[in-house]
Amino acid sequence: MTTPDGQDELEAQYAQWRHYVQRRRELQRSDAEELEDHLRGSVDELVAVGLRADEAFLVAVKRMGSLDDLSREFAREHSERLWKQLVLTGETDSAVADTRSRRDLLAMVICAAGAAASIKVPELFGMGFGEDAGGFYATNFSLFSLPWLAAFLTWRRRARPALIGVLVALFALGVVAANVYQLAADSQSVVLTALHLPIALWFVVGLAYVADDLRSSRRRMDFIRFTGEWFVYFVLIALGGGVLIAFMFGTFEAIGISPDVFISHWLLPCGFVASVVVAGWLVEAKQGVVENIAPVLTRLFTPLFTAVLLAFLVAFGWTGAGIDVEREALILFNLLLVVVLGLLLYSISARDPLARPGLFDKLQFALVVSALAIDVLVLLEITGRITEYGTTPNKAAALGENIILLANLAGSAWLLLGFIRKHMPFAALERWQTGYLPVYAAWAWVVVLVFPPLFSYL
Amino acid sequence: MRVAKDLVAASATPMVLGILAEGDSYGYAILRRINELSGGELDWTEGLLYPLLHRLERLGYVESSWQSVTGERRRKYYRITNKGLAELAEHRRQWDTVVDALKEIWLGPGDFGEAREPNIKHFRPLTAIPLGGQA
Numbered sequence: 257m258t259t260p261d262g263q264d265e266l267e268a269q270y271a272q273w274r275h276y277v278q279r280r281r282e283l284q285r286s287d288a289e290e291l292e293d294h295l296r297g298s299v300d301e302l303v304a305v306g307l308r309a310d311e312a313f314l315v316a317v318k319r320m321g322s323l324d325d326l327s328r329e330f331a332r333e334h335s336e337r338l339w340k341q342l343v344l345t346g347e348t349d350s351a352v353a354d355t356r357s358r359r360d361l362l363a364m365v366i367c368a369a370g371a372a373a374s375i376k377v378p379e380l381f382g383m384g385f386g387e388d389a390g391g392f393y394a395t396n397f398s399l400f401s402l403p404w405l406a407a408f409l410t411w412r413r414r415a416r417p418a419l420i421g422v423l424v425a426l427f428a429l430g431v432v433a434a435n436v437y438q439l440a441a442d443s444q445s446v447v448l449t450a451l452h453l454p455i456a457l458w459f460v461v462g463l464a465y466v467a468d469d470l471r472s473s474r475r476r477m478d479f480i481r482f483t484g485e486w487f488v489y490f491v492l493i494a495l496g497g498g499v500l501i502a503f504m505f506g507t508f509e510a511i512g513i514s515p516d517v518f519i520s521h522w523l524l525p526c527g528f529v530a531s532v533v534v535a536g537w538l539v540e541a542k543q544g545v546v547e548n549i550a551p552v553l554t555r556l557f558t559p560l561f562t563a564v565l566l567a568f569l570v571a572f573g574w575t576g577a578g579i580d581v582e583r584e585a586l587i588l589f590n591l592l593l594v595v596v597l598g599l600l601l602y603s604i605s606a607r608d609p610l611a612r613p614g615l616f617d618k619l620q621f622a623l624v625v626s627a628l629a630i631d632v633l634v635l636l637e638i639t640g641r642i643t644e645y646g647t648t649p650n651k652a653a654a655l656g657e658n659i660i661l662l663a664n665l666a667g668s669a670w671l672l673l674g675f676i677r678k679h680m681p682f683a684a685l686e687r688w689q690t691g692y693l694p695v696y697a698a699w700a701w702v703v704v705l706v707f708p709p710l711f712s713y714l
Numbered sequence: 715m716r717v718a719k720d721l722v723a724a725s726a727t728p729m730v731l732g733i734l735a736e737g738d739s740y741g742y743a744i745l746r747r748i749n750e751l752s753g754g755e756l757d758w759t760e761g762l763l764y765p766l767l768h769r770l771e772r773l774g775y776v777e778s779s780w781q782s783v784t785g786e787r788r789r790k791y792y793r794i795t796n797k798g799l800a801e802l803a804e805h806r807r808q809w810d811t812v813v814d815a816l817k818e819i820w821l822g823p824g825d826f827g828e829a830r831e832p833n834i835k836h837f838r839p840l841t842a843i844p845l846g847g848q849a
Contacts, residue, residue, distance in 0.1 A: 287764065290741060290790045294760060297742035320760050329761035333769050 262309040269313050270296070282327040282334060295320060357541065363411050364537035371404040371533050372526035391441035393525075395434040398454035401529035403427045405536045406464040412540060413467035426460045433704040437713060444649045445708045452653070452703040458483070459697035461536075476690035481605045482539055484550030484598075489535040497527050551606030555616075558599050562619055565596075565626040572633070586654045589634045593661040596627040600668055601689060609682045617676055624669045631662055649711040653703050660699055664692050717756050726758075726766055728805035734776060734794040735802055741767065741790065767792055775801050 270292060277288040295316050302312035320326070378392070406423055415423075434453055439446045465482055466475040501519055508515045600620060635658060642651060667688050674680035733739060733747050741763060748758050770776045775798030780788045794802070 286790070289788060290764060291760065293740070293787065293789050294742045294745075294764075296787065325759075326761045329759075329765045330768075333765035333772075 266299070266309045266313060269310070273317065276323060280323065280327045280330075282331040287330065291320070291326075360412065360537065360541060363408055364533060367404040367408040367411075368530040368533040368537075370407075371401050371529040374404070375400040375525045375529050376522075391439065391446050392435075394441075394446060394450040395439075395453060396431075397450070397529075398457050399427070399430055399434060401532035402454070402457040402461050404529070405533050406461045408533055408536060409461065409464040409540075410467065413464070415464065415467040419463070419467055423460060423464055426463070427457070429701075429705075430457050430460070433701075437708040439708060439713055443713065445711065445713060448649055448653055448707060449704050452700045456697060456700035456704055459693065459700070462693070462697075473687050473690045476693055477605055477686060479693075480601055480690070481550070482536075484602050484605065485539040486535050488549050488553075489538045490531060493531040493535055497531065550602045554599050554602040554606070558603065558616070558623060559619060561596065561599060562623040562626065565623065565630060569626055569629060572630075586634065586638055586651070586658070589631060590654055590657050590661065593627060593631060593658065593665065596623060597661060597664060600624060600665075604686055604689060607682065609686060611682075613676045613678065613682075617672065621669065621672045621676060624665050624672060628662065628665050628669060631658065631665075634658070635662070649707050652711070653707065656699060656703075660695060664689075664695075667692075717752070719757070722756055722758065723762070725756075725809075726762060727770070728802060728809060729756075730763070730766060730770065731775060731794060731798055731802040731805065734792055735799065738791050738793045740792065744792075770798065774798075 273295065274288055274292055277283050277291060278285065283291070298316035298319060299309070299312045302315055303309060307315065375397075378396075406427070410420060410423065430453060433456075434449060437445070439449070462476075462479045462483075463470070465479045466472070469475045501523065504515055504519065504523075600623075603616070603620060635655075638651075638655060638658075642655065647655075668685060671680060671685040671688055675682050675685060729748060730744060733744050739747070741760075744767075745758055745760070745763055748756055767776065767778075771778055771792070774795060776792045776794050778790050778792050781791050783789050
């Protein structure tokens with residue numbers, strides 16, 4: 257009964273059993289090993305009293321009781337395992353994952369340190385903070401952080417040399433856009449470049465993120481998820497950094513040392529660019545470990561935003577007063593569209609594409625349509641203004657963005673309606689959103705590269 | 715006769731600590747020893763034993779080490795610590811109190827005549843784990 261054949265079969269059964277056990281979150285690898293030893297002991301004993309190997313295995317497994325019961329008992333002792341922990345280094349269950357996460361950590365530290373060091377390099381050439389280099393740092397800030405994040409992702413994805421070449425070229429283009437035009441520090445174009453270059457470069461990071469499959473809609477959706485989670489982590493790190501700075505300031509003041517210069521010239525800029533990389537690494541490391549938070553926030557705020565927008569529309573119709581469209585108002589409504597788009601995107605990102613349309617989809621439809629209605633009112637007002645007074649870079653940029661967002665939301669509303677009425681699959685909406693990403697990137701590059709000469713460096 | 719679940723649970727810690735006080739052991743052997751000691755009447759499951767061992771380890775009553783047995787197989791051995799021995803003594807004191815009290819009641823005045831044999835050795839072969847009617 258211990259022929260090699262029977263033994264092989266038995267080993268295969270053990271392997272299968274181990275596989276089942278390891279799928280339980282409550283049971284770790286060491287537990288599985290301990291239980292397997294138990295099972296083997298039990299099988300050996302049954303074989304010794306005369307059972308065939310496969311019979312012995314069946315009996316031994318049966319005797320151990322159902323895995324459900326077993327894991328419930330384990331969960332009572334190890335309740336912490338039900339909270340998914342983000343293990344940063346070591347102590348993961350398998351050795352392979354262990355070395356991988358350690359190497360990731362090392363690469364991240366190198367990239368973050370590189371980012372922190374690079375932002376201090378211009379100082380060597382007389383571009384210190386606080387002097388009249390404000391314009392330089394405003395436009396170049398993203399160039400000290402995002403290339404490092406892209407480098408980390410490229411390293412992690414083992415990107416092809418051709419793609420690396422493209423990334424380098426695009427970042428070089430970013431350097432050109434930020435520095436070639438001689439813009440006055442107080443010009444509108446400086447502000448526009450400072451706002452749009454990070455967006456353009458973020459999509460370059462996206463290129464590094466989807467490295468292996470540029471056209472895949474799924475990978476692009478992953479990048480959208482990555483962006484949302486990155487943002488959440490970045491904000492959390494920034495909050496922690498704020499607390500650190502507050503304590504540093506308070507404690508050093510108390511002993512008569514003013515850490516002003518250190519904080520504003522070193523800690524803030526270096527911490528900022530480094531945390532861009534750290535946040536990216538965190539998202540990569542925790543993928544699948546922790547529940548994504550952006551979709552949860554979406555669920556919470558979609559009904560609230562819908563209510564506010566509908567209330568606004570009602571109030572607008574009731575009072576009959578016009579919208580006061582100053583520049584700030586246009587930016588405000590742009591941001592509103594961005595938020596609505598974000599709410600839409602992150603609920604798409606978390607949705608099961610095969611699920612049937614439900615109440616939440618209808619709610620979302622209401623949100624998108626009310627945002628559209630408001631925006632059309634604003635647009636009518638603003639185009640009137642522009643034809644009357646002529647345009648500036650700011651107005652043109654804001655208007656262009658408004659139109660891009662409007663087109664996206666109009667398309668989304670159409671597809672969402674089709675989905676709710678069961679004409680179209682949900683995937684159509686997903687493809688529409690992921691297919692739209694290059695439009696944002698292209699617009700950001702246009703603002704950065706074409707606007708300054710177009711508006712004679714105003 | 716099967717011992718009630720609550721009683722099994724209550725006696726689990728002193729039982730395991732007591733077995734480990736006899737010498738280092740591992741999960742399967744501990745379970746077999748319990749079976750042997752109780753004549754198969756204590757209904758212990760793996761779901762009771764392993765989490766208990768892990769808890770005792772967390773509390774510092776036992777410590778564990780992986781030792782390799784035949785081939786690539788590794789086995790987790792448990793050893794009782796001094797803290798565990800102290801805990802065992804404490805448990806023993808409490809159990810003695812309970813057992814003495816129960817004896818006092820059951821073998822109280824008037825019952826002395828029929829002193830039962832307290833230690834009926836259930837002799838069972840090593841394979842005493844019941845097969846649940848499937849053998």
